[in-house]
Amino acid sequence: MHHFAYRDGALFAEDVDLREIAEKVGTPVYVYSSATIERHYRLYEQAMASITPGRKPHVFYAMKANSNLGVLKTLAALGAGADTVSEGEIRKALAAGFPPERIVFSGVGKSEGELAFAVEAGIYQVNIESESELDLLSRVGERLGRRQEAVFRVNPDIGAGGHAKITTGSSANKFGVSFEDVHRLYARAANMAGVRIMGLAVHIGSQIRETGAFEAAYAKMRDLVLALREEGHRVDRLDLGGGLGIPYEVPRDFDHGPGLIEAYAGMVGKLTAGLDVELGFEPGRLIVGNAGILLTRVLHLNPRPTKQFLVVDAAMNDLMRPAMYEAYHEIWPVAEPAPGTAAVAYDVVGPICESGDTFTTGRELPQQKPGDLIAFMTAGAYGASMSSTYNQRLLVAEVLVKGDQFAVTRPRQSYEELIGTDRSPPWLS
Structure with missing residues (x-):
């Protein structure tokens, strides 16, 4: 509600x-209502925790949705992480009290300076979206004497969203490395001095109000995790992004119950059963909209x-x-x-x-x-x-x-x- x-x-x-x-x-x-923010975050975190027994889910709030300092501090106090897409967002997340080990850095156009700031800050994870970014991150990490933990954001060629401008998972969109390139890039990264690849990430779009597209994309990601492990690679993390939508036509007696969130969590639990990976999620609009x-x-x-x-x-x-x-x-x-x-x-x-x-x-x-x-x-x-x-x-x-x-x-x-x-x-x- x-x-x-x-x-x-x-x-x-x-x-x-x-x-x-x-x-x-x-x-x-x-x-903004603090009570609404707190309720929606707790609903989401509890649903994701139900499918990761004994292992706290990583919930990284997508702060591009709303980067108000009061909103960020409210979520940091609840134990949320932050999904960031620029150096400015990383700096603001740190100022709001998110510890660096709860910050991920996404986005297709990270500059050398931004990557250097992220590595020096000691953030949890960089989501790599191209081969040239992989090379740049490794050079930055090596220069700074660090081996930055990272995952490959994969484009599964399954796009969804409430509008063409917020669909991100199609091969026609700019985001992520192509499915066909992941095996080669994973092998390349294994020998790089400045980066340590920990797994995979995916995000197919925003304002998605049904689970079918998520299920299709996550099924491909499950197969990819298993295939990479067959090749001898370490795949410890699977970041499933965000994108769950909210109702904009809100009646006055509206109660934002957990129905869609529970359905999504059940689907994720089914598809990731037995994978033994650390699951990450990046909700934004769902928490603050x-x-x-x-x-x-x-x-x-x-x-x-x-x-x-x-x-x-x-x-x-x-x-x-x-x-x-x-x-x-x-x-x-x-x-x-x-x-x-x-x-x-x-x-x-x-x-x-x-x-x-x-x-x-x-x-x-x-x-x-x-x-x-x-x-x-x-x-x-x-x-x-x-x-x-x-x-x-x-x-x-x-x-x-x-x-x-x-x-x-x-x-x-x-x-x-x-x-x-x-x-x-x-x-x-």
Whole structure:
């Protein structure tokens, strides 16, 4: 379940009235629920622990979904690891309290400097995605006098996901080494001085709401583990990535029960039975997606002969998903509508000078007026983490709620800070 509900006629985050946050922090603002984050992480970890008796599963939170420091510290305190895709994410994970031995480094374009930082930090694992990266990592490790533990991320040519832009397991996608090259690369790596190959990884996509594609990919990975061992190679780890999806069409009585998570865990347990490997998982959206909302205020109504535009102070630079992925978000008014309130079909849009700055079209909502507050639900993943300053708009603020308390965990950028990131060339000073 998420912890956003109406109470006494107003929408609350846990025990905090969202109207209070809007008044004290301003809008637009992201609001995250600690209780939801904690519940979803525990559900996931317990399900994975059920298939790894006597061996704690490695759950690495995919921090690209939401890298807010308060969110990260909440998960680090629960014992989660961190799945990172840049030096900046590694640095932030360390700052949030994730120990280096609980950090993995993924991504297709790791630079020499980033790999050197990861090796020197002593992270748990690098997920290698190409032969040239293997060579680079070995050179970096040898130069630093380390033998970095790593796995090969394999592209199983089985892609899945809620949109073409978040499908990663097809041979047409840029991620991972090809299935056909793994045997040769494994043999090459065995004699390298700066890298120690520990196993394999796979990740086929994001926002996947059924287990069939996972099962097909993991069956191929099981066969690959056995084949590599037949060749005499050590395969101690199998990182199965993330990608489990969440419901974006969230009714008000929604309870995010463990059904899909349990089905996924059962399938993984069946396919990995008897393999004797350390299993790793990289959930992101599943943990934080339903834990966040984007709170925004109505600026203007702009009626037309055939439609009604509802202009809010949030924009595509604050929440990119609808413009980028045609993504759906429920929209809840902060003031609870009375039973029988008339609905109006709105095109909900932001202030940016782009027609693409549209959150939804023809959405029926209770009649709104300037100054009203509405919430984009299920905005905890790939919301603030993808935000920008397009149109020279200030980076959006973020708030974390814990019970009846809330704290600003990313202050809204000031105009001085925004302009101060630029430098004037000397001939124009």
